[in-house]
Amino acid sequence: MTEKLPPELLADPAVIAARLKRIERHRARMAQTPSLADDAPMGSGAPNRHGMPKLPPGQTPARKWPVLDVGVHPTVTAAQWRLRIDGACDKPLELDLQQLQQLPQVIDTSDFHCVTTWSKMDLTFVGVRVSTLLALAEVQETAAALMCHGYDGYTTNVTLDEALKDDVLVTWQVEGKPLPREHGGPVRMITPQLWAWKGAKWLSRIEILTADAPGFWEQRGYSMTAYPWRDDRYG
């Protein structure tokens, strides 16, 4: 399984360098315009736009849905795809796509906010709530966060509180079609109330942690919490 490889082996260094520069520019801009930060208590409650301004501060709506990742698009066919759920749970499990599709499905329309300042509005996803999967795995009392792994070696952490929200899905269909490979198909995670980097594409493993720990971008200066409406982007 490629998921065991350290991300550094798989990621494109140019992509990473460009993103790190972006952090510096953001810090400079925030230093000049601190009022950009929104201290309203956004990023909690579902769905992701109830009672909130539609667009988080600093975002621009995108016409097409851009593709963003560390530069490796693994080929995982629907037949090959597996999701492992392990760590702080009593019933670790492995699912294939058919099994995922036999679990209770939800249809949810949400907005997709990328920290690089574009938002793709009104995407309708079909999939299984992460809360359903965690219940199946019998998550333990001590659980605090998830480390989500992709087949490309990518990792990202999501706190349990955020992961249990109703619109956090492991999704295999968007806009009525199978999730395209470039957007993480056959199966990815989405976190509509957090920046989109918290949703691992080509999802391979949900590791349940007893203490929050940084994933790929979080180790490189991205926010651990990632609340779009608080302009909580980096650091």
Ligand SMILES: Nc1nc2c(c(=O)[nH]1)N[C@H]1C(S)=C(S)[C@@H](COP(=O)(O)O)O[C@H]1N2
């Ligand atoms: N496996 C994996 N998941 C990933 C990434 C990645 O590089 N690898 N990039 C993240 C980032 S930074 C963003 S903004 C979103 C982009 O999703 P999209 O390409 O479908 O727009 O995926 C996130 N999930």
Ligand SMILES: [Mo]
């Ligand atoms: Mo991103």
